[in-house]
Amino acid sequence: MGKKRKRPFKNGQAREDLPQLSFQTSTVPDEDSLEQTHPVISIYYRRVVTLRQYLLERIPKSSKSRRRRIASVRSHDPSGAGCSGDQDEELSQLLDTTLVGILKEPTAGCDQERRRELAEFTASPDRSLLASTDTGPPCPQTEVRCDM
Numbered sequence: 001m002g003k004k005r006k007r008p009f010k011n012g013q014a015r016e017d018l019p020q021l022s023f024q025t026s027t028v029p030d031e032d033s034l035e036q037t038h039p040v041i042s043i044y045y046r047r048v049v050t051l052r053q054y055l056l057e058r059i060p061k062s063s064k065s066r067r068r069r070i071a072s073v074r075s076h077d078p079s080g081a082g083c084s085g086d087q088d089e090e091l092s093q094l095l096d097t098t099l100v101g102i103l104k105e106p107t108a109g110c111d112q113e114r115r116r117e118l119a120e121f122t123a124s125p126d127r128s129l130l131a132s133t134d135t136g137p138p139c140p141q142t143e144v145r146c147d148m
Contacts, residue, residue, distance in 0.1 A: 038099055041099055041101045044101060044103075045101030045102055045103050046102060046103060046104075047101070047102040047105075048099050048100070048101050048102070049099070049100055049102065050095065050096055050097070050098065050099065050100070051094065051095050051096075051098035051099075051100055052070060052071075052095035052096060053100075054100040054102070055070050055095075056070055056071065070095070073088055073091050073092045073095060074088075074092055
């Protein structure tokens with residue numbers, strides 16, 4: 001195979017002199033910076049995080065669109081106006097002010113077990129249609145009398 005072609009110089013600048021673009025690898029700041037402290041909640045729970053951080057931790061890494069949607073809701077978004085802007089601001093405030101206490105970190109085995117149980121549950125037929133426990137009223141309505 002041939003050698004890759006390099007881009008030509010721009011305005012006489014060498015390749016090393018061109019400004020480099022930096023890409024943000026993650027829309028989520030460091031986990032340690034989002035750790036919250038609360039005088040009462042921190043007594044009972046090992047970790048206290050915001051609802052936004054908790055949701056981002058619990059969503060699988062493969063669900064990029066869901067992660068992006070949660071991370072993109074910000075209160076300081078100047079483009080939002082009207083009703084949807086107010087709703088976004090309220091949602092952002094809810095995500096950033098609601099504290100979640102985490103007692104134990106979930107293990108990978110526990111997550112796999114939950115997924116397996118969910119798959120079994122959703123694949124099973126609706127049990128309420130198979131056997132009904134409703135026997136009807138204790139007596140027909142024609143026998144009910146009302147003395148006034």
